[in-house]
Amino acid sequence: MYNRRDFIKITSLGLGSAALATTFFDSTTASIFASQIDSTIKFSQTPTYCEVCFWKCAGWVTKNEEGEIWKVEGHKDDPHCNGRLCPRGTGGVGMYHDEDRLKKPLMRVEKDGKQTYVEVSWDEALDFIANKMTEIKEKYGPESMALFTHGSGGKFLGHLMKSYGSPHITAPSFAQCRGPREVAFYSTFGEGVYSPERTDIRDTRCLVLIGSHIGENMHNGQVQEMSEAIEKGATIITVDPRFSTAASKSKHWLPIKPATDLALLLAWTHVIINEGWYDKEYVEKYCFGFDQLKAHVQQYTPEWAYGVTTLEPKQIIETAREMAKAAPAVIVHPGRHVTWYGDDTQRLRAVAILNALLGSWGRRGGFYFPDKISIPSYPHPEYPKATKSYLDAMKGKYNLASEVISNGLCEVTVPSPERDWNIKGWIVNGTNLIHTLPDQKKTMEAIQSLELMVAIDTMPMEITGYADVVLPECTYLERYDAIRNSPHRDPVICLRMPAVEPKYDSKPDWWIAKELGEKLGLKEYFQYKDIEEMLDWQLKKVGSSLKEMQKIGVKTFKRKFDDLYLIDGQDFEFNTSTGKIELYSTELAAEGFDPLPSFTEHKQPPAGFYRLNYGRAPVHTFSRTANNPNLSAIMKENDLWVNPKVAKQWGLKNGQYVWLKNQDDIVSTFSIKVRVTERIRWDSVYMVHGFGHSEKNLSRAFGKGASDTELISNVKVDPIMGGTGMRENFVTFLTEDPKPKEEV
Amino acid sequence: MRYAMAIDTKKCVGCNDCVVACQIENKVPEGFCRDWVVEAVSGTYPNLELEYRSERCHHCANAPCVRCCPTGSSHIVEGGIVLVDHDKCIGCGACIASCPYDARYPHPDGYVDKCTFCIHKVRKGEQPACVSVCPTNCLYFGDLDDPNSEVSKKIKERKYKRLKTEAGTDPQLYFLI
Numbered sequence: 009m010y011n012r013r014d015f016i017k018i019t020s021l022g023l024g025s026a027a028l029a030t031t032f033f034d035s036t037t038a039s040i041f042a043s044q045i046d047s048t049i050k051f052s053q054t055p056t057y058c059e060v061c062f063w064k065c066a067g068w069v070t071k072n073e074e075g076e077i078w079k080v081e082g083h084k085d086d087p088h089c090n091g092r093l094c095p096r097g098t099g100g101v102g103m104y105h106d107e108d109r110l111k112k113p114l115m116r117v118e119k120d121g122k123q124t125y126v127e128v129s130w131d132e133a134l135d136f137i138a139n140k141m142t143e144i145k146e147k148y149g150p151e152s153m154a155l156f157t158h159g160s161g162g163k164f165l166g167h168l169m170k171s172y173g174s175p176h177i178t179a180p181s182f183a184q185c186r187g188p189r190e191v192a193f194y195s196t197f198g199e200g201v202y203s204p205e206r207t208d209i210r211d212t213r214c215l216v217l218i219g220s221h222i223g224e225n226m227h228n229g230q231v232q233e234m235s236e237a238i239e240k241g242a243t244i245i246t247v248d249p250r251f252s253t254a255a256s257k258s259k260h261w262l263p264i265k266p267a268t269d270l271a272l273l274l275a276w277t278h279v280i281i282n283e284g285w286y287d288k289e290y291v292e293k294y295c296f297g298f299d300q301l302k303a304h305v306q307q308y309t310p311e312w313a314y315g316v317t318t319l320e321p322k323q324i325i326e327t328a329r330e331m332a333k334a335a336p337a338v339i340v341h342p343g344r345h346v347t348w349y350g351d352d353t354q355r356l357r358a359v360a361i362l363n364a365l366l367g368s369w370g371r372r373g374g375f376y377f378p379d380k381i382s383i384p385s386y387p388h389p390e391y392p393k394a395t396k397s398y399l400d401a402m403k404g405k406y407n408l409a410s411e412v413i414s415n416g417l418c419e420v421t422v423p424s425p426e427r428d429w430n431i432k433g434w435i436v437n438g439t440n441l442i443h444t445l446p447d448q449k450k451t452m453e454a455i456q457s458l459e460l461m462v463a464i465d466t467m468p469m470e471i472t473g474y475a476d477v478v479l480p481e482c483t484y485l486e487r488y489d490a491i492r493n494s495p496h497r498d499p500v501i502c503l504r505m506p507a508v509e510p511k512y513d514s515k516p517d518w519w520i521a522k523e524l525g526e527k528l529g530l531k532e533y534f535q536y537k538d539i540e541e542m543l544d545w546q547l548k549k550v551g552s553s554l555k556e557m558q559k560i561g562v563k564t565f566k567r568k569f570d571d572l573y574l575i576d577g578q579d580f581e582f583n584t585s586t587g588k589i590e591l592y593s594t595e596l597a598a599e600g601f602d603p604l605p606s607f608t609e610h611k612q613p614p615a616g617f618y619r620l621n622y623g624r625a626p627v628h629t630f631s632r633t634a635n636n637p638n639l640s641a642i643m644k645e646n647d648l649w650v651n652p653k654v655a656k657q658w659g660l661k662n663g664q665y666v667w668l669k670n671q672d673d674i675v676s677t678f679s680i681k682v683r684v685t686e687r688i689r690w691d692s693v694y695m696v697h698g699f700g701h702s703e704k705n706l707s708r709a710f711g712k713g714a715s716d717t718e719l720i721s722n723v724k725v726d727p728i729m730g731g732t733g734m735r736e737n738f739v740t741f742l743t744e745d746p747k748p749k750e751e752v
Numbered sequence: 753m754r755y756a757m758a759i760d761t762k763k764c765v766g767c768n769d770c771v772v773a774c775q776i777e778n779k780v781p782e783g784f785c786r787d788w789v790v791e792a793v794s795g796t797y798p799n800l801e802l803e804y805r806s807e808r809c810h811h812c813a814n815a816p817c818v819r820c821c822p823t824g825s826s827h828i829v830e831g832g833i834v835l836v837d838h839d840k841c842i843g844c845g846a847c848i849a850s851c852p853y854d855a856r857y858p859h860p861d862g863y864v865d866k867c868t869f870c871i872h873k874v875r876k877g878e879q880p881a882c883v884s885v886c887p888t889n890c891l892y893f894g895d896l897d898d899p900n901s902e903v904s905k906k907i908k909e910r911k912y913k914r915l916k917t918e919a920g921t922d923p924q925l926y927f928l929i
Contacts, residue, residue, distance in 0.1 A: 078776070079773075079776045079777065081884075081885070082885075089887075091884075092769075092884070092885055092886065092887045092889070093769070093885065093887070094767060094769055094887050095767050095768050095769035095771075095772045095773075098769055098772045098773045098776065098885055099772045099776070101776060223765035223766075223767070223888075224765070226767055226887070228887055231765065231767075231887050231888060232887050232888065232889070234888075235763045235765075235887070235888035235889055235890065236889075238762060238763055239762075239763065251793075251797070251798070251800045251802065253765045253766060253802070253804075254765075256800070256801070256802035256803075257762070257765075261798070261800075263797070263798040626765065626766070626767035626768060626769070627767070627768055627772070637782065638772055638775065638776060639772070641775065641782050641783065642768045642771060642772060643768075651797065685793065686793060686795065686796050686797045686800055687793060687797075687800065687802070688797075689797065690797075
């Protein structure tokens, strides 16, 4: 291995030597269409569930006359989509057609003193990985391997990691996204919010969105239900410094000063308690710590909040009254990407508390109790017990993190005299860590310390260029995956099956995990012949079969209990240490944290700088869709929202390109187009996340727009669960490229 | 029979799913579109209004594109749907110039192309691709002559506007406001 891991441009042109390129595995013999598919089924339409974002809507894939994938449409029986996919899902076909896809396994070699990739066979690539992983296991212990994953492949690769002996499996969707809300809701209600969110939006009378831009964040079922609520005349209250799409649909838009949301939440709580607008019966029956909460929030008057948030007291009171009027059919939405300022668990605790006071948890139009069926794992020996955890190296921090935190694994990868071990190998699957993790310097340091890095993806991405081995994964339209059984009002399962053979020499993750597992001597953990055998075994256990699911795609089951909502007057024990909804959190208190949320002040931008806010566009997911031919046709670059006053001050014109410099003197690699708009406050700018790709082989996405992630160098880590607060970065404009021109 | 479309601007979130679905359904070449979304902002911060409008060919009852077409390729078929006969079209662009809604584009294969209300689906009793995909369910398509069609009901129940009525084209897209 090399001391310095350079970024290499992935190339699919014949750098592979004849010897290396010998194919041991004939991809045609490892056909994905194996024996078990019912030959009477015509393959013009096959069931799938979407992999473009992780709402995972079920759908049907239709092929054209040439037998190529033509379109994907929603499945009518699936409550995630009700027969209608979002633009991302509709454009999912682009993932299959994208000619920039990874095509062959690649390995890093040194040629004439320069690092480059050569094409190799699957057998060679997997042999190399297996040897290296065995070496790491022997030298440092299996816990020194880590898996970063996002998406369906994580199930199979996660099983491989656990069989190998490592507990270090992480998805950035926790510590970089929804983790604080899960921890906050667990500590309050003893249950999480989950995905899809258990919000009963279709029946709500008042939906409160605080920093959550549903409609731009295109989580399908949720957007559909919001639309239904609008039609039924529900009140929408949106808190956002930006006039978001949701704000434009709202009766009340509260243009809050950024970074002061907790002040508003506490003031609302103050008003609802002091005016007696809370659900007294509910609070008395189910809640713990009301008196402490009441005493605690006396300081947070609407008048106090006015000074902090710039929102007028009468607006705060009026919106609190709207919520109380609609209660319990009210939802103070928990949001999704909530890692903002490092006090996020506390802010989300305030959201949870507000919902509890309004009695919306477990009530129609509030939060329902979801159900799902459990699908047994295919029999395998017990996993070896891990003896080391990254948490040991964290010195007792983040004990309340309910999932492994990506940035924690990254930290434990960088050698430090304070730790007696560190992580030596990464498998990175479907998550472009360069655009996913903030503090890119730390990510790079970690990557440089690795002895093995494997990237598994459908596309060349920034992260794949740092890998020792790159494995081309086939798209979701070309593979089976695990049964989808996410929670919903009624338990529902969905099948994803291949519509066509994988293009090029790409393979599904289940196959990669099984082959690698066998090479690692873990055969007994993979005792099925292929995934069809495994799925059929699992489906028969729950009262279906692969044959049935291939025909129907989606199957709904009856709830075990009729308990979508709390039954009036009945006792209910919550999964907290007091058995009650904890307004006062005994769990947080036991860990030495504030049991009631308190306002903490956050930095405001210095003169000439603007807070960097970022978010979603309906047609793109993270940084993974920027090159999709169908989706980039709709939005090929992001733009920078600038208030007209600010634009005038800087002499910026609509459509002009600027570079951004942050408070730590980091300058954006690419320029971004200015969009002068009244829809943004004068103290912040906004851009859609996921652009500014530097990987040249992304022929559509390369150099288009700017990357917000590279400008996020100031990270406020949440002391409770390790989430990375990313909204305390400030940028200023550079109208000329400050970098000397060179070949990128 | 009079086909029309109603678009609920209160529900539309401007997600562009209609555009993606149309492009895939109708194999619209990259860089062109048969439908599109307009974002109209008015006011100054923080007193703002925003309207999204999913737009396409208005299938005008009095269609200037049909009147000005020198080869007769732009024509009207059942239910008032305006179509272009690709074989007859010489790509002269007169219809593009005459359309007040900029609904037509020159297809790289040498003819003019535009929204057909997905007539190939409608004839099979299905909805146009944009309508059947819309996640907010804000597009309604149907027969205005049928008082029980969803379009007729929506237009009766709700306030609406039509675009550029001063052009005298009698457009058949109704924007519910």
